[in-house]
Amino acid sequence: MPDRKLAPQIVDAVNFELKLKPADRFTLRNGVEVYAVNAGAEEVLSLEWVFFAGNWHEEQDLVAPTTNFLLRNGTSAKTAFQINEHFEYYGSYLNRACYNETATITLHCLTKHVRELLPVIKELITDSVMPQNELDIYKQNMKQRLKVSLKKSDFIASRLIDVYLYGENHPYGKYSRAEDFDALNREQLQQFYQKYYQQGKLILFVAGKLPADLEPLLNQYFGDLPNTPIDTGTLFTSPATGKKFRIINDEAGVQGSIRIGRPFPNRHHPDFMKTMVLNTVFGGFFGSRLMSNIREDKGYTYGIHSYIQNHMHDCSWVISTEAGKDVCEATIEEVYKEMKILREEIVEEEELLLVRNYMMGGLLGDLDGPFQIIGRWKNIVLNNLTEQYFYDSINTIKSITAEELQALAQKYLNPDEFYELVVV
């Protein structure tokens, strides 16, 4: 009979030596950089084309995401249907996504099919025509989808907190309105496409079981793109002047969407990594202070968490939850109480060890597999960091002290500096 009161011995994950598997780097004829991780037991591949074509670069709202969306909706040789059918026939997944600074095309496929798929990806990058009819359908359906989203308090709250933090004219703060969809026209999209895709700057990330001739293959299809440098420039945020907001979106609503956020420096600031640890203690996992108090003790919500938005430029530190309508104010009060405790009391060594182990165990799991590893590399490359960043983060988790955490809490967790929003 085992002694069930006694926990088995554990190896503290904090003692693990974690290594980031190196990425192979090479450049195509035209200077396009390629990062490749050859790993994994399965015959599969992930390829990601990253363009500097995010909404940071658009002159009119929605031009960047719309251009990105329509990339696969027709070339001069193929209809949207034919393009979709081609990728689906090979059981592959073609996705595209538009972010703030960048916009991407991603392909996941069996390695054996990559030769059938790359030529069509090239077609999307060089010869997408964005037919008027496709644009019209997109506008109509996106406006309808927006109407449904606007009924949801969490959607409204997430938009508004970004407006307060960055200002509605900043790429991080602006949001889509029906009239922005109406104002879109094909010429703007084509100009944007020409500048930021056809001639734009490209970086490629590849992972999985790589074909032996990867480099010549990529050179064949993507080695002659113009790859012109794109200037990302500087844009300034204009945060809101007021700090507290209460919005009624639905008179009959039974829950409030709470967002509490403050500006925060980006990854290049020395406080960033350390704060990742403090954030974990505060609201970054199931055992966090916020979750233990507000969900597990009070039962005010199904979940509450805090996170640092991972933007390339300005960032923010946000607490987010949906809580019962009548306990929203009590929830906010508890959030501030937890901030106060972190400012005034030192985190116990036991809790800090738990958080270190939890973070290291999580990292170990996150580095498991080629797609996870290339994701780390992408983060490093696109944020202009080096490999050292990864090792510095680990050292921070291992060595940060309770005193440092308290100092950070005193510096950043001051309620007066937070924007506070409830949308019912």
Add this chain to the structure above:
Amino acid sequence: MHDCPKFAYCKGGLPVAAANKGSIIQYRIAKKQSTFIIINDVLNSMIQFEKFTLANGLRVIVHQDMSTPMAVMNIMYDVGARDENPEQTGFAHLFEHLMFGGSVNIPDYDEPLQMAGGENNAYTTNDLTNYYIQLPAENLETAFWLESDRMLSLAFGDKSLETQRKVVCEEFKEHYLTKPYGDVWHRMRELAYTKHPYRWMTIGKELSHIENAKLEDVQHFFFKHYRPVNAVLVVAGNVTVEKVKGLTEKWFGDIPSGEKYIRNLPQEPVQTAERRKEIKSSVPLDALYKCWHMGSRLEHKYYITDLLTDILSGGGSSRLYQSLVKEQQLFSSIECHHFGSTDNGLVVVEGKLVKGVKMEEAEKAVEKELDRMKNELVSDLELQKVKNKTESMLAFEDMSVMSRAASLAYYEILGDAAWMNTELEKYAAVTTEEILKECRNIFRADNSNTIRYLSEN
């Protein structure tokens, strides 16, 4: 953030990473949660595993993968919302929450696990309840210690019940009361099922059932369903069979077997007449929901049905999307999927109408596409396409150890873990003639349930 699948509910509240893992695992189980992920070639790599049973009836499966530094423990209990008393719905899921409230010898479940560098979550569906842990392989015994103690007995505290009742009520509100169209599946289940317990959702029929849950009900439920004889334990990752055998005997060996739960659910009578319902609400757009009864998870027809729903919807070149969204522009979105439930399920078509389009016209256009499926063979290319898609979909999900572990447990609960390796053959065997025949069988008016969800604005 709460990216749990539509037909399952999890402990939740975790940041993206853990929540997403839940939805990946769901593909084989609740099918069509097409949050797509990653690939591998199943054809070349059969999933190897070893199976043994403890004297108390606990079935144990070990799946070794030395390429990962992690270990996974997955425990699936053969109980879901369909096993609930109609007057106490939502109980299986509420119970799942209570499983984290401390066990007989261990006051806090999460803390020691986090200390060991691990993560966990759980979810409940209408058919089953699943708990899973991932942690560094060195600390595997911590998972054994925690899971065996809560299988032995819970702490059953009033405080935990009181809190989790509130948490689940907030979950109910968050997902069903505050979202536009949020009540539609409650209504649809009540329309389509008259006898079978699938007529309520996993979250429960109404808030009051959860609010009224008593501690003695909780205890009764535990000792009826959470016994070794009703569970499957899978240990996967960087582990050896020998080590798992030793640890299983040590930690689970002395738990009383319990009584095998014999499921005896009221079966749904064959539907003989079309059912229709209209809902008016302050939603921004009209929406159409149609359901037809289909067979169970264990029939060959399941694979036919699964593929035919893929032909109708699921990609940019699928039929309903191409015809109704792109060509005729009657719908702004349309999907076809099925419940993937163990007992006889439902095939679903749901879509939002383009503003200004008449409901009659939209519904007629859907019927026309279904008539095509009933009258003409789909092309070989179309069938091959959805088979290829299924192949890579299964392969993608099998890339993660956690997902392989959950699938092994699921197939074992269904009948045999080895079915995991024959799944692809079953899809490959489906013919265009079978699809035609099955469409004629399913898409009949007297087998249909329709909800017109109309905008009051």
